[in-house]
Each structure stands twice: as structure tokens, then as C-alpha cells.
Amino acid sequence: MLSESSSFLKGVMLGSIFCALITMLGHIRIGYGNRMYHHEHHHLQAPNKEDILKISENERMELSKSFRVYCIILVKPKDVSLWAAVKETWTKHCDKAEFFSSENVKVFESINMDTNDPWLMMRKAYKYAFDKYRDHYNWFFLARPSTFAIIENLKYFLLKKDPSQPFYLGHTIKSGDLDYVNMEGGIVLSIESMKRLNSLLNVPEKCPEQGGMIWKISEDKQLAVCLKYAGVFAENAEDSEGKNVFNTKSVGLFIKEAMTNQPNLVVEGCCSDMAVTFNGLTPNQMHVMMYGVYRLRAFGHIFNDALVFLPPNGSDND
Numbered sequence: 269m270l271s272e273s274s275s276f277l278k279g280v281m282l283g284s285i286f287c288a289l290i291t292m293l294g295h296i297r298i299g300y301g302n303r304m305y306h307h308e309h310h311h312l313q314a315p316n317k318e319d320i321l322k323i324s325e326n327e328r329m330e331l332s333k334s335f336r337v338y339c340i341i342l343v344k345p346k347d348v349s350l351w352a353a354v355k356e357t358w359t360k361h362c363d364k365a366e367f368f369s370s371e372n373v374k375v376f377e378s379i380n381m382d383t384n385d386p387w388l389m390m391r392k393a394y395k396y397a398f399d400k401y402r403d404h405y406n407w408f409f410l411a412r413p414s415t416f417a418i419i420e421n422l423k424y425f426l427l428k429k430d431p432s433q434p435f436y437l438g439h440t441i442k443s444g445d446l447d448y449v450n451m452e453g454g455i456v457l458s459i460e461s462m463k464r465l466n467s468l469l470n471v472p473e474k475c476p477e478q479g480g481m482i483w484k485i486s487e488d489k490q491l492a493v494c495l496k497y498a499g500v501f502a503e504n505a506e507d508s509e510g511k512n513v514f515n516t517k518s519v520g521l522f523i524k525e526a527m528t529n530q531p532n533l534v535v536e537g538c539c540s541d542m543a544v545t546f547n548g549l550t551p552n553q554m555h556v557m558m559y560g561v562y563r564l565r566a567f568g569h570i571f572n573d574a575l576v577f578l579p580p581n582g583s584d585n586d
Contacts, residue, residue, distance in 0.1 A: 335423045338405035339365035340393050343413050344384070345373055350413035352376070353551035357558040361419040363405060368393040387487040388477060391469060394457075398466045406431035408462055411454040415547045416557045422456070422544045425505060425513060431458040436495055438545075439514040440504035447502040448492030453514035454545045455488065456505075464498035465491075511540035518548045519557070 339362035343351050351367065355376065359365035369378040370389060379396060381389045390410070397408055407426060411417060429435055439453035449455045457465070468475040475494035485493075492502055505513045515522070522538045530537035539546075549557065 335407065335426060336363045336405040337407045337409055337419055337422065338363060338397060338401055339417075339419070340397055340408065340410040341365065341367045341413055342386070342389050342393060342410070343367050343378065344370045347413045348373070348375060349551045350554075353554035354413050354415075357554050358417050358419065361417075362409070364401070366397075368396070387490050390487045390491060391477065394462065394465060395469055398462045402459065402462070406459045408457045408459070409454060410451075410457075411545070412451065412547070414549055415452070415454050415545050416549050416554055417454060417545045418543065418561055421513070421542055425542065425544060426456075429458070432460050433458060434461045434464060434498070434500040435503065436461050436500045437503040437505045437514075439512055439516055440502045443489060446489060446492055446496075448489050449502045449514075450516055451486070451488035452516035452547045453512075454547075455491070457500075461495065461498075461500045464500055465495060468494050468498055505544065507540040507542040509540070513540050513542050513544045515539065515543060515546045516548075518546050518553065520553070521548065522546075 339359055341351075341354060341359065355367070367376065367378040368381050368389060370381055370384045372378075372380045379393075381392045383389055383392070393410070394408075407422075409417065409419075409422065435456070435458040436449060438449035438455050440447055441450050465475075474497040495501070507513055519539065523534060526534045526537040546557070
């Protein structure tokens with residue numbers, strides 16, 4: 269009896285110690301040791317159309333010319349069909365778009381990162397883009413090949429944002445104490461954020477190549493850790509009604525969910541009119557999106573756009 273009681277007490281003590289250890293680990297902030305940072309991500313909203321209309325036409329034209337977006341698409345050879353669809357569709361609307369591949373691919377022009385590791389690919393792509401284009405572009409948009417982006421809506425969203433400030437935005441998710449922009453919806457960095465990130469890429473204690481944990485974390489979380497050290501925090505992008513404009517799902521999936529959850533408000537309950545991205549698309553869906561966004565017109569239904577973004581010189585965009 270005494271032996272059984274002793275074993276029971278030992279079990280309780282070991283269990284208590286284990287629970288305490290887990291609790292303690294749960295409060296350690298990823299990549300920050302004992303330093304405590306408190307930041308609630310902001311909910312950044314698109315500009316109000318009426319405010320834009322108050323600006324003179326000449327000022328609006330100059331404003332539209334001032335936005336230069338460089339698009340980074342991270343790809344692997346297995347993505348070749350998506351790669352082709354992205355190249356033929358929305359990337360034509362970037363001021364410049366380049367593909368960064370895990371290895372050399374003869375079929376399409378790309379920049380070889382020579383690694384399959386998602387975080388290393390992202391690091392190398394950001395470094396390449398900053399070193400080569402820091403004086404040419406003020407916003408840097410990074411996406412997967414399964415993402416469809418409406419670059420004009422991205423530019424409109426960024427109208428009142430100053431690229432000389434540390435903006436890092438997209439679809440924000442909270443993981444423990446870390447706010448990060450989900451890679452599935454695309455990631456936007458201002459030129460100032462790019463400067464700060466690149467200043468840390470060679471500082472392993474703050475922005476390690478292989479991560480600073482026993483377990484591996486995703487590339488979008490690792491990016492957030494590095495940017496946090498640089499004083500750049502994740503911001504969630506929304507329209508004036510509070511709907512996300514960077515979406516981690518496809519339009520079809522959103523509509524299906526809306527039909528289930530809000531059958532009387534399928535259109536209103538689906539997505540923002542100012543959506544910037546959708547994710548999880550097939551190559552065929554990419555072309556359907558291209559048709560719906562840039563080709564299809566409903567006669568008699570006129571949109572009075574407050575601003576027009578002209579295609580970059582030499583572009584064959586739609």
C-alpha cells in the first residue's frame with residue numbers, strides 16, 4: 269500500500285512538473301527569449317473613394333504613376349502548370365514580375381534559388397529583389413503560384429500608405445504571441461520594410477537561416493519573427509466594411525461557404541469588392557478569373573473609378 273501510495277505521489281509530482289514546463293514554454297515568444305513585445309496588429313483599410321475624388325485629376329494621374337509594384341512568385345518544378353497560368357494572366361499587371369525557382373528549369377525563365385527549403389527560398393528572393401531593385405520599386409508583393417492577384421486593387425489599397433514607412437501587410441493570423449501575414453494570401457512589404465529585413469539577413473541570432481527553434485516553423489512565421497526584430501509588424505488589410513482583401517481561399521470556396529452559412533446573402537457574404545488576392549486556384553480557374561476581372565463587362569452598369577492605373581511600359585497586360 270505504501271509502495272502504491274509513493275508511486276502515485278511521484279506520478280502526481282512528475283505530472284505537475286511536466287504541466288508547469290509546458291505552460292512556461294507556451295509563454296516563450298518565438299525567437300525572442302525572455303524579451304516581451306506587445307503588439308496588436310492594426311486593421312488597415314482601403315482609402316475612401318470620396319476622398320480620392322477630392323484630389324484633382326492631375327494629382328490623381330501623378331499619384332497613379334508613383335506606385336511601382338515588383339512581384340515575386342516562388343515556384344518549384346512541380347508547379348509548372350500553375351507557373352504557366354500565372355505568367356499568362358495576372359503577373360502581366362505587375363510593374364515587373366519575376367519567378368524564383370527551387371532549381372533550374374529550362375521551360376520557363378526564372379531565377380534559380382538552388383534550394384527546396386521554403387524559408388531559404390524566401391530569404392534569397394527578398395535579398396535578390398532588394399539588391400537589384402531597391403531604387404526602382406517601392407512595394408514588393410510575394411505570392412505562391414496558386415495565388416491570383418488583382419494588382420490594380422493592391423495599388424488602390426496602398427494609395428494612402430507611405431512606402432518609406434515599415435509596412436508589412438496581407439491576411440494576418442495570430443499564432444500564440446506572434447502575428448504574421450499568411451503566405452497563402454500573399455505578402456506585401458514596403459521598401460522601408462525591405463531595407464530593415466535585409467539589414468537582418470546576415471544576423472543569425474535575429475534572423476537565422478534555419479530558424480531558432482528545435483522544431484521547424486513555416487516561412488511566413490519565420491519572416492514575421494525577423495521583421496519583428498526590425499520593428500515591422502503584421503497588419504491586416506481590409507476594405508471599408510472590415511472584409512479581408514487578401515484571401516487565403518478561392519472564390520468558389522468562399523461562395524460555397526456563403527451559400528451554406530448565409531444563403532440569403534451569398535454575394536454580400538462572400539468576398540470584398542476590393543479583393544486583392546484569392547488562393548488555391550487551378551490553372552483553369554486562373555484563366556476564368558482573368559476573364560471575369562479584366563474582360564467581362566456588364567453593359568449599363570458603369571463603374572466610375574476614382575483612379576486609373578496605367579500598365580507599365582512595354583507590358584502586354586489585359
